Each structure stands twice: as C-alpha cells, then as structure tokens.
Amino acid sequence: MAKYGQMSLFLAALAAGASGLARPVIGQEPTATSSPADEPVETKFLRTHEEFLAAAREHPPIGGIYRSPETGKDLSADQMKQVRKIESLLEDASSACEKGDVETAKKMADEAMTTARKLLGPTHFLSISATGARRLYGRYAEVTAEQLATLAQGDAARREAWAAYKASDFGKAEQKAKLAVELREKVVGSQYDELIDSDALRIQAMAQTEGGRAEQAEKTFVRLMDVLERSFGKNHPKTADALTRRGWLRITEGRMQDAMNDLRRALSIHEITDGETLDAARAMDHLGTALAFNNDPEGAIGRKIRAMMIRETLAGAESPDTAESYSNLAWLYHRIGMTAPVTPLRLKALAVFEKHLGLEHTYTFTEISNLARTHEELGEYNEAIRLYEKYLGKGGDRTLLDKFRLGARLGAAYLRVGRRDDAKKMFDTVLAEIARADDDSARRIALSNTVTSIRAYMQNHLADEAVALLTDAAKAVAKSTGKPATDRDVLPPADLGTLYEMVGRNKESVEMFREATKLARQSQRDDKDNAVIMLLFAQVNPLIQMKDHREAEAVCDEALRMTDREGYQGSPLNALALLLMGRTQAANGQNDRAQFYLEDAGKLFKANKDQESIPYIHYLTEWGRVLGALGDKSGGRAALAEAVQKSRDLMNKQSLPEYEFLLLRALRGLADVAGDADAIEELKTRLQKRQQTHSLIGELRDWPKELGL
CATH class of the missing domain: 1.25.40.10 (Tetratricopeptide repeat domain)
Known part of the structure; x- marks a missing residue:
C-alpha cells in the first residue's frame, strides 16, 4: 500500500495490495529511486516469459528512418555516411560553442544544415535540428564578450545540473538547471523563446519529477513543450522525448490515462521520424508500466519486451540501458504474479550494473534492494539479509547517506527473523542521517529511510518501538530544520492512523484517516x-x-x-x-x-x-x-x-x-x-x-x- 501508506490494523491484512502504486524499480529514468514493492496481482497467462520473448523476436526492431525526399526509398550506404557526418557536425558544433569558439560552431552548423536539407529535405528532423543550431549560434555571434561569458556560465550550469541529476541530487539538479535557463534568458531575452536552453528545462522538469515536486514539474513541462514546439515543431524526436518524460511524471502521479496519451503520442512521433531508437525504447518501457497499472498485463509485457529488444539491438546485452529493461520487466512479472522469471532477470540486471556502473551507482544499489526484496517476498529472509550485508560492507568512500539507503531494508529483514537488536542498531544509524543532512533533498532521503524503519516495526506489530522511533525522528527533524516538528512531519496521515490504532489512540487514529481521506x-x-x-x-x-x-x-x-x-x-x-x-x-x-x-x-x-x-x-x-x-x-x-x-x-x-x-x-x-x-x-x-x-x-x-x- 505504498501510495497512502499503511491502513487500519483490521484492514492492513484485509486489503493487502488493493491500493498500492509503487513505481517500477528503476523507473526507466536515469535515476533509480527505491520504493515499496507492489503486492503481486495474480494473473493467469497461457504463455511463459520465453514464449512471449520468442513471439516478439519474430519481428526484429526497426532502426532509424532515413529516406530520400524525392524517391521515398531508403538511403544508400554512402548517403547514410552523410547522415552520420551531419550528426557528428552538430555534436562538434555544440562542443565548439561551449568552448567559446562561436564562429567554428556556426560554420559547422551551417554545413550540417545545408547537407541535411539537400539529402533529407527541409522538413526532416535532422534538417530542423541543424537549422535551429545555426540560428542559435548565429545569435551567439551577435552578442558582446560579456554576454558570451554569461552564456558560457549557463552552459556550465546545465552540465552541473546533469551531473547532479545522475548522482540523484535532485535539489541541486533543479537549482542548477533553473540557473542555466535564467542565464540564457538574460542574454537572448524572453522574446526569443525558441533559443532558451531546452536541455536545461528538461533536466529541471526531470529533477522536479524525481524529487517529488509534481506540481512544479507540470509547470516546467508546459514551458518545455512550448519551447520545443516553437523550435523544432510538434513532430520532432526532442518533442517526443519531452512527452516521454512527462508521461513518466504522470505515472508517478497515478494519472495513467494522461500518461498513456503522452507516451503513445511520443511513440507515434518516433515512428515517423527516427524509428525505434533508445529514446523510443524508453517511451515504450514507460507505456508498459502505465498499461500494467491500467490492468492490461499482456499489453504491458509486449511493450516492455519490445523495449528490451531495442536496447539489446542498439546498446548490447551488457549495456546499463538494457539492464534497466531486465529490471523493469522483473518488476512487471512480480506485479502480475509471474514469479519464475523475476529472480533470473534481477540477477542479470545486477551483474550488468555492478560491472559497468560500479557499487557506487544508484542503479546498482536499487537493484540490490530489488533482488533482496524478491527474496523477502518468497520468505527467504536470511538470503535477503546475506545480500544486504554483502553490499553494505563494500563501497569505499561512499557517503553514509548513500550507504544506508539499504540500511532501513536490512533492518526490516532483521525483524522478520527475530533479530530485533540488530534491527534497532541499523534503524538508529538510519535515524542519525537526518541530523547529518545538509539540505532539503538529503533530509527527504534520510527521512524516507526512517519512515521505512518505522513501517517495519509496524509490520511486525512492534508498535511501541515504532512510536519511540517516530518520536526520535520528529526530534531529529526539529533539530535539523531549527523548527518545531510533530509526528505529522515524519509520517503521512494514513500511516499515523494505523500506528495510533495499534497503540489504542483511536480518536487520533480516526482523525488521521479522515485527513488522509480528504x-x-x-x-x-x-x-x-x-x-x-x-x-x-x-x-x-x-x-x-x-x-x-x-x-x-x-x-x-x-x-x-x-x-x-x-x-x-x-x-x-x-x-x-x-x-x-x-x-x-x-x-x-x-x-x-x-x-x-x-x-x-x-x-x-x-x-x-x-x-x-x-x-x-x-x-x-x-x-x-x-x-x-x-x-x-x-x-x-x-x-x-x-x-x-x-x-x-x-x-x-x-x-x-x-x-x-x-x-x-x-x-x-x-x-x-x-x-x-x-x-x-x-x-x-x-x-x-x-x-x-x-x-x-x-x-x-x-x-x-x-x-x-
């Protein structure tokens, strides 16, 4: 019951799984945020995972769509070399601009634009991209040295924002992305909306999504879509990517119909522009998630397997992109009760993440937790503990905050096998991270882990320990923020309703459930x-x-x-x-x-x-x-x-x-x-x-x- 927390005692077991939106384990995004596992929804299929896979492989992925505007036929091998050159020119132009060599950037973009229009026609997405780049660098060439320095600062802020996002520091990512946009606006002015840094806006919206700031993310996406449609048009891969990212936001909000509308539109754009690319695979993976929550398991499996095949074809089986598909497919199979493929897919994903991203990476940690929780679902608590303990003992200079993303889960597993003292030590360490948090984003993560710890006590009917930890957490929040804090600042109202009922505070329990209902x-x-x-x-x-x-x-x-x-x-x-x-x-x-x-x-x-x-x-x-x-x-x-x-x-x-x-x-x-x-x-x-x-x-x-x- 991830969405609204625990329920009333009588109801907690009574209605297990009836209300839980839990996000897919990797989330099909460049960040992995752990979340409570879904209760499996029993679904009977006539086909196994292997049979679904065999059927899908009868239709190999379709690559990029590049055809002659005159004949409508696919480009020749030599012509495709020119396409690759156009793409290379645009990348090199961007690098040159970031280094301050605007003239070179303008020349490269001009060559890319001329070649693309001649080869692909003026309406092809590559021609539109090259034309936009040429216009942007032309604008750069008109600014003063001081303004050019400001634009360089904006580019640097965008790069910092992306690095922070990949490190799961969503607060910093949002801040730096916002700064990048403001610096660009300072030079080009708001009337040149098509020249605003859409990449920075995209990072800002994604950081707001992953940081739980849905309302702000929706507003940023409105601005982003406006900028992209002015700059590149409604049928461009960049527009499709923004629709995909907004579709994910709407999945996290539980707005599945809106999400499916965005994701289907994104896929239709990819279909007529660049084909089954890695970006298209992300949209397809997300659509599978939305379909799963919309009670269409076979449709969900089809989309997620197709996304996996695209990633295997374009990035290889050892790519982290492909490992995301393994993890997300495991999430889906767990959700619909097809348990046999879950552990093998998780092991496969974890091996790739550990090998190519290392133990420090968020994906690796999330997948460790996912695999351990698969063991927990099967009642294999000692195996889950072994896995948690193995990885918590590694990691070199990883910060404690990162390290104890798994700590709350390990403590919960200890409780399941009666190791209450070990659980308390782990929960106390998790609690201490609230005091160590130096910004709101870090504090939210630390508090989320403490909430997991409190819920673990509740799940094991150790209500007095849960209340004691809740009290300590409220004190830690007050000390960290310098403001008074209550139980409500730690636990959501439905969780509080359950906990208060557990300890006989029934009047307060009803009040909390009423607040949650509202x-x-x-x-x-x-x-x-x-x-x-x-x-x-x-x-x-x-x-x-x-x-x-x-x-x-x-x-x-x-x-x-x-x-x-x-x-x-x-x-x-x-x-x-x-x-x-x-x-x-x-x-x-x-x-x-x-x-x-x-x-x-x-x-x-x-x-x-x-x-x-x-x-x-x-x-x-x-x-x-x-x-x-x-x-x-x-x-x-x-x-x-x-x-x-x-x-x-x-x-x-x-x-x-x-x-x-x-x-x-x-x-x-x-x-x-x-x-x-x-x-x-x-x-x-x-x-x-x-x-x-x-x-x-x-x-x-x-x-x-x-x-x-």
Whole structure:
C-alpha cells in the first residue's frame, strides 16, 4: 500500500495490495529511486516469459528512418555516411560553442544544415535540428564578450545540473538547471523563446519529477513543450522525448490515462521520424508500466519486451540501458504474479550494473534492494539479509547517506527473523542521517529511510518501538530544520492512523484517516476512488473500538454507496464494504442486520473465488461470531474452525505476525462462541508470548486482562 501508506490494523491484512502504486524499480529514468514493492496481482497467462520473448523476436526492431525526399526509398550506404557526418557536425558544433569558439560552431552548423536539407529535405528532423543550431549560434555571434561569458556560465550550469541529476541530487539538479535557463534568458531575452536552453528545462522538469515536486514539474513541462514546439515543431524526436518524460511524471502521479496519451503520442512521433531508437525504447518501457497499472498485463509485457529488444539491438546485452529493461520487466512479472522469471532477470540486471556502473551507482544499489526484496517476498529472509550485508560492507568512500539507503531494508529483514537488536542498531544509524543532512533533498532521503524503519516495526506489530522511533525522528527533524516538528512531519496521515490504532489512540487514529481521506478526494489520480474507499474502510475499526457505532455505520454506508456503483458492484471492494458493515452491526448488537450484510459478503467472496484470501478469513471470523450470537452454535463453531485452519495454513507457509493476528481473532471467536478449551489455551499461550515481546496491538491489548492473564 505504498501510495497512502499503511491502513487500519483490521484492514492492513484485509486489503493487502488493493491500493498500492509503487513505481517500477528503476523507473526507466536515469535515476533509480527505491520504493515499496507492489503486492503481486495474480494473473493467469497461457504463455511463459520465453514464449512471449520468442513471439516478439519474430519481428526484429526497426532502426532509424532515413529516406530520400524525392524517391521515398531508403538511403544508400554512402548517403547514410552523410547522415552520420551531419550528426557528428552538430555534436562538434555544440562542443565548439561551449568552448567559446562561436564562429567554428556556426560554420559547422551551417554545413550540417545545408547537407541535411539537400539529402533529407527541409522538413526532416535532422534538417530542423541543424537549422535551429545555426540560428542559435548565429545569435551567439551577435552578442558582446560579456554576454558570451554569461552564456558560457549557463552552459556550465546545465552540465552541473546533469551531473547532479545522475548522482540523484535532485535539489541541486533543479537549482542548477533553473540557473542555466535564467542565464540564457538574460542574454537572448524572453522574446526569443525558441533559443532558451531546452536541455536545461528538461533536466529541471526531470529533477522536479524525481524529487517529488509534481506540481512544479507540470509547470516546467508546459514551458518545455512550448519551447520545443516553437523550435523544432510538434513532430520532432526532442518533442517526443519531452512527452516521454512527462508521461513518466504522470505515472508517478497515478494519472495513467494522461500518461498513456503522452507516451503513445511520443511513440507515434518516433515512428515517423527516427524509428525505434533508445529514446523510443524508453517511451515504450514507460507505456508498459502505465498499461500494467491500467490492468492490461499482456499489453504491458509486449511493450516492455519490445523495449528490451531495442536496447539489446542498439546498446548490447551488457549495456546499463538494457539492464534497466531486465529490471523493469522483473518488476512487471512480480506485479502480475509471474514469479519464475523475476529472480533470473534481477540477477542479470545486477551483474550488468555492478560491472559497468560500479557499487557506487544508484542503479546498482536499487537493484540490490530489488533482488533482496524478491527474496523477502518468497520468505527467504536470511538470503535477503546475506545480500544486504554483502553490499553494505563494500563501497569505499561512499557517503553514509548513500550507504544506508539499504540500511532501513536490512533492518526490516532483521525483524522478520527475530533479530530485533540488530534491527534497532541499523534503524538508529538510519535515524542519525537526518541530523547529518545538509539540505532539503538529503533530509527527504534520510527521512524516507526512517519512515521505512518505522513501517517495519509496524509490520511486525512492534508498535511501541515504532512510536519511540517516530518520536526520535520528529526530534531529529526539529533539530535539523531549527523548527518545531510533530509526528505529522515524519509520517503521512494514513500511516499515523494505523500506528495510533495499534497503540489504542483511536480518536487520533480516526482523525488521521479522515485527513488522509480528504487528501485522497483532492487527488488527480485515476484510481483515487479506490484510495477513498480504502481509507473509509480504515476508519471503521477504530470507530468500533471507540464504540461510536453510529459514525462507523455512516462511514460503511458511504463505502457501500461507492462500491455499489458500476465498475465496483460485485467486486472484492464491494465484498469488503459489506463485511465491514456486518462487523459494525454486530459490534452494536444488531446481529440480525449483521447476518444480512455478511451473507451478501460471503456470496461475493465465493463469486470472486476469494475463499483462500485474507479478507475471507476475516469474513469467516465475523460470520462465526454472528451465527453464535443468533443461537447457531454449531454453524458458528464450524465457521470459526475454518478461519482457524486457514490462518494456520498461512502461518505454515510463512510465520508472520500479520498471519498470527488472523489466528488470534479466530481463536478468540472460537473461545467466546463455543467455549473451546483448546482454543482458550492456545490463545492464552500466544498472548503471553506477545506480552513478553511487547507485540500486543489494538484490540489485543485488552485481551490479557479480559482472559485473566
């Protein structure tokens, strides 16, 4: 549930994966930012990865499109040599200009323009690029020596911006790119919009995207598109690249339809201009991501495999560009439940990144984390720990901030195998990075890692440790910024709602979930209704604990209205809404009404073939309790016994706290409804162990006293 953080205790397991946008692991961009892994979405295919790949290879990638404007035929080999010369002239002209030799740059651009127009025609993208370069250098030749020095400063700022971007220093990248644009404007004036440094604007927009400044990025992209369309036209590869970058921004915002529109337009431009280039591969890879989030897995696989083939053909299998495709394809396969190819693709990507980029590079670190998290998903926590520890022990002069990008994940893995002291040491080291951060960008990274650490405690039901770390983090933020800081400055509201519920602060929990719901309603995401529904669900359990049954019923009623609409009716979310309304009615003593809602919920679970799911186990527990309360002790016992067995089945696969939570609720129901002595004994034993490990959360905190422990 990456998008809005954790949910309510009762809901966290109940609706795993129902709301999570997690970005692809490499993000198909020149920077790699780690993010919470998606819950796999089970998808059944008739074809394997190998079969998808074999089908795709029947249609090899198409290279650049260069045809004679007179005959419409492909250029000859000698003519293609002239194309390469045009490209070389433009590169050399740019280098000459940056060195201050404007006259040479102008001559080179003039030669490139003349050759391109004669060979390819005036409307070909290379001719347009050469004409723009000639116009730009001509403008440079008219300026004073002082203005030329200012332009040189702008070029230097752009180069610094790009270096900072590649180093994942997005704050510095944005600052330097903005300076580059301002320096250029100072000389050429805003009326010469077509001469503004579009590369600097592009870097600025990309840095804002990766730095989480979506609103600012959207504005920068508006300016960038205007500059490019004036300078090069609407059908130029540079325009296509900007559309691709904006498409990625919109994916991160959850605006999948807008993203697909941008990416399809970018690909159509590439199709009629330069063909299946590396830039086209990026657009295709992004489109695969958007299609995956738009529930078109086969379309997503097709695009991502095509992107991989283009990169293999043009850059080679050992290229970091191609390794990005391996990583992104692994992300997709994990997301849709095709697990077999995931680890081999990740190992392949990591080998390339480590060999060609080194251990210091962001891509390498991200892929290490991705591979380790693949092991975690499979329950192979010790293998994940081995991988984290191996790489955290290397790296030479890497800064601590870079080093502990993996630290929070390693601490989380330690918790999964019961190494709480080791986890605390790692989390404390991660926390210390907040104080070391010397700018907002570094502070955001350090804080993000601390949030991962807090969530790890929450996931393992160690709520007191989570609260302690949250308190320390707020103090560290206050010290680092020189301003007062609260819990809200560390965790997003949905996470806070969950944590407060865990420690029995139910009123504050509801307030946080309401704030999160309000933010979700204001979102521009395509899937914001899903988020609103989930956050309504999250309010129900703390309201029940507060015995505010009227408000709980009102919230459930709104959720039911939303899930009764077209597109949701009969869906798993509709079943969850009915389940929670039934739970609310039962908590208020209205068992007849509870039976009505729970019967409908059960029918939907079965219609959706969800009888092995976590929500269904919750349903069985509530159904058994209601049947018992209505006098059907036998039926109640049977339902609760089934809930107990299904919980045990999960725990036999992976002994996780969240699965034990399901078991405890089912055992408590069996004890209350049937007075089952074995259930009571096991319940007490498990609660005592949780008391000893300080892992009693939410409603469980009251149970030892109620059971006389």
